Structures are given as structure tokens and as C-alpha cells.
Amino acid sequence: MNNFSYTKAASVPDAVQQLQGNNGNKIIAGGTNITDLLKYYITTADKLVDINPVTAHHSIEALPDGRVRLGAFVTNADTAYHPLIEERYPLLSKAILAGASPQIRNMATNGGNLLQRTRCYYFYDINTPCNKREPGSGCSAIGGFNRMHAILGQSEDCIAVFPSDMCVALAALNATINITGPEGEKQIPFADFHRLPDNTPQIDNNLKHGEVITGIDLPKEGFAKNYSYIKLRDRHSYSFALVSVATGLDLDGDIVNEARIALGGVAHKPWRIHEAEAFLKGKAATRENFATAANIILQGAKGYEHNSFKIEMARRAIVRNCLMALNPESQRPGAQPSL
The missing domain is CATH 3.30.43.10 (Uridine Diphospho-n-acetylenolpyruvylglucosamine Reductase, domain 2)
Known part of the structure; x- marks a missing residue:
């Protein structure tokens, strides 16, 4: 160090x-x-x-217009277990609790969660080429062991994935990020915050140097009735996602009024395709329609020697998660959802 x-x-x-x-x-x-x-x-x-000594932005509060603001300095654990989040945004609570370990969630902050960097093995090995760590040196993962790497949105310069669970749910919820910097305060829609690698994989997001994240605003609609988060990984605890899916549904009977589907573990940022959500709008909440939406989301997916299985895994995970969202009770420990 x-x-x-x-x-x-x-x-x-x-x-x-x-x-x-x-x-x-x-x-x-x-x-x-x-x-x-x-x-x-x-x-x-x-x-x-x-x-940490800053006294502001350590709270979670309901705003007058019905939105909820997460202080950037609130820990992940306090966010996940906050009554307001558990009641109105259970998708977010469930996603946070799927990440890391209890000890880390007790320390990690909401703002820091947005800024965490990839866990690509080659990024962490300073003896190997990595364009994210040293631009222009090459991407060792493309021809190396790439089981955990991207199948969507990757480039010839980088196939790393973004590791957050919390951010997958925030993407599905259409959150907004509050930022303070030298030029004052501003907001960035969550979808515009993280970046795909293109030819600048060393730049993970659009936060400028000198700017500080102060909060995250959640919209009024939290999909509290029909939601699900699934995380497929090598072990149940303290393991990063091979594929994760956050789903929120607004239903009128068995008809989808609105759908949100975001993926983690598959790209350099949480992956969401609006065309798939638009396809589901006004249609019956069936396995067949969810499968078609999954195909739309995964258009252009590309696997490598060790991670091609993630394409089919993602397809099945999307369908399963959408079906689980129809009955959130199916997600309780020991429950056996009828899929």
C-alpha cells in the first residue's frame, strides 16, 4: 500500500x-x-x-411528493432493514441482502455501493494486462479464464462485469442519484450513471473527480406487491452473481400494466432493455410472454470459452424471476414456487 x-x-x-x-x-x-x-x-x-464525520445524508426519509430519499452515507444494512424500504421497496431490500456478507453490509454505504469496481481476477492481478487498470495494456480475460465475465455490452477492450446487487434493483426502480460538486448540486438518472466499457473501460461511471454522491431518490412506485430478486452464484453467501435478475411488475389481474427487468452479473453496468418491458405491457403474465421478453433482453449476447452457459442461464433466470414476482411469498425460505 x-x-x-x-x-x-x-x-x-x-x-x-x-x-x-x-x-x-x-x-x-x-x-x-x-x-x-x-x-x-x-x-x-x-x-x-x-x-463519516459528515452529519448530513445519514438518513432515509419520505419526501413530500411521495418519493423516498436514501442518504448516501447510510449503510447497506440499515437501508435493507429500514421499515420504509421493507414496506415500499422490498425488491431493493432483498437485493441488498443478497450481496456480500452481514459484516460488509454493516460497513458499506449506499454511495460507495454505486462506486465499487469490478471483481475481475485480472483487474486484481497487477502482474497481468488489464485495460481497466492500465489502459492500452490489453484484456487478459478475453483469452483467459472468463467464467464470471460479460455476455452483454462488452467491447474488445474489456469484458468485466459490475458486481453490485443493490444497483440491479435501483436500475429496475428507476432511481435518481443526487450529486454535489464544485459546480453545485445536480441529479443523474440511474440509467445514465454507469458506463459500458467501449474503448475507455478504465472509466466506470459518470461521476466527475471532486463530486460526491449525497443521496439516491426512489420513485413513488416500488412494486411492493409483485417483485422478485434472484441471484445465481457458486455459493449461497459472500459470492458475486453469475447472473442476477430484479423484476418489478404492476398487474391488473393477470395483465401486465408495467414491467421492470434488470440484470446483474452480465455486463459492465446493470442491464435493462426497455423494448422487453414495452413488449410485456398489456399482455398476460405468462411463461410464454416472459420467455419472449427474455429473448429480447438477450439479443446480441455473446459468450466466451468459459461463460457461454450464462446466456441460457440468464434466459431461464429471467423467466423464473418474473414468475416468482407473481407470488412474492414463493421467495420465503423453504417455499416451493410452482414454476
């Missing part, structure tokens, strides 16, 4: 000010990702600005 200085921010404007003038100045909150990146020499820091 490289030497760095450490300071505490008294407020968000203070943190913004302390980040200025040096790209090596970085924020630390829960520290569940950046400490790994520093220890393995994947990133370096000249100064770490600790935002």
Missing part, C-alpha cells in the same frame, strides 16, 4: 473542497472496496478524505 495522508471532512462542501486540485485525493466512507484497491496496488491515493 502506498503512503497517503488522511483527513476528515466536516461537511459535503468541505469534502468537495478537499478533493480539488489532485486526482489522487479520494473519498473513503465504509472503505469496503477502496482499502482492497489500495492494498493490492490497483489504485493509489495521495489523500483520503473521510466523510
Whole structure:
């Protein structure tokens, strides 16, 4: 680990000010990702600005217009178990609890969850070429062991995937991200925050240096009646998704008024295809229609030597998750959904 200085921010404007003038100045909150990146020499820091002393943005609150605001400095655990989230956004609660471990969820913050970096083996191995870590050096995963890697939205420069569970649900919910920076406050729709790799895989998202995430706004509609989150992985705990799916449905009887389907573990950002959701609108909530939507979502999917199985896995996971969303009680431990 490289030497760095450490300071505490008294407020968000203070943190913004302390980040200025040096790209090596970085924020630390829960520290569940950046400490790994520093220890393995994947990133370096000249100064770490600790935002934990900031008193604002540590709460979850209902807004007057019916939306709910998640403070960026609230931990993942406190978010998942918050009564407002459990009641109105159970899809988000379920997705958060599928991620990491209880110890990490107790430390990790909502803002940090959005900013975590890929867990690609080659990204973490500084002795191998990686365009995300060292632009222009090559992508070792394309010709290497690529079982966990992308099948959608990848490029010739990078096939890494984004690891978050929470963000898959936020994508399905159409969340909005609140940001404060040198130029003031702004909002970014969640769909526009994370980036596909293209020829700049080293840039994960559209947060500029010197900007700080302060909150995440959830819309009024949380799909509390019909939702499901499924995570397919190698072991039940503390394992990243091979494929995950977040589904929210608004139903009138057996007719779909609105559908949201987002995938994780398959691309450089949470993957959502609006054409598939538009196809389901006004149609019966049947296995056949969900299968057609799955085919639309997976158009153009491309596998590699070790991960081609993820295409069919994703197809089946989408259908199963949509069916599970028809009866959220089927997701309780020990339940046997009729699929």
C-alpha cells in the first residue's frame, strides 16, 4: 500500500473542497472496496478524505411528493432493514441482502455501493494486462479464464462485469442519484450513471473527480406487491452473481400494466432493455410472454470459452424471476414456487 495522508471532512462542501486540485485525493466512507484497491496496488491515493464525520445524508426519509430519499452515507444494512424500504421497496431490500456478507453490509454505504469496481481476477492481478487498470495494456480475460465475465455490452477492450446487487434493483426502480460538486448540486438518472466499457473501460461511471454522491431518490412506485430478486452464484453467501435478475411488475389481474427487468452479473453496468418491458405491457403474465421478453433482453449476447452457459442461464433466470414476482411469498425460505 502506498503512503497517503488522511483527513476528515466536516461537511459535503468541505469534502468537495478537499478533493480539488489532485486526482489522487479520494473519498473513503465504509472503505469496503477502496482499502482492497489500495492494498493490492490497483489504485493509489495521495489523500483520503473521510466523510463519516459528515452529519448530513445519514438518513432515509419520505419526501413530500411521495418519493423516498436514501442518504448516501447510510449503510447497506440499515437501508435493507429500514421499515420504509421493507414496506415500499422490498425488491431493493432483498437485493441488498443478497450481496456480500452481514459484516460488509454493516460497513458499506449506499454511495460507495454505486462506486465499487469490478471483481475481475485480472483487474486484481497487477502482474497481468488489464485495460481497466492500465489502459492500452490489453484484456487478459478475453483469452483467459472468463467464467464470471460479460455476455452483454462488452467491447474488445474489456469484458468485466459490475458486481453490485443493490444497483440491479435501483436500475429496475428507476432511481435518481443526487450529486454535489464544485459546480453545485445536480441529479443523474440511474440509467445514465454507469458506463459500458467501449474503448475507455478504465472509466466506470459518470461521476466527475471532486463530486460526491449525497443521496439516491426512489420513485413513488416500488412494486411492493409483485417483485422478485434472484441471484445465481457458486455459493449461497459472500459470492458475486453469475447472473442476477430484479423484476418489478404492476398487474391488473393477470395483465401486465408495467414491467421492470434488470440484470446483474452480465455486463459492465446493470442491464435493462426497455423494448422487453414495452413488449410485456398489456399482455398476460405468462411463461410464454416472459420467455419472449427474455429473448429480447438477450439479443446480441455473446459468450466466451468459459461463460457461454450464462446466456441460457440468464434466459431461464429471467423467466423464473418474473414468475416468482407473481407470488412474492414463493421467495420465503423453504417455499416451493410452482414454476
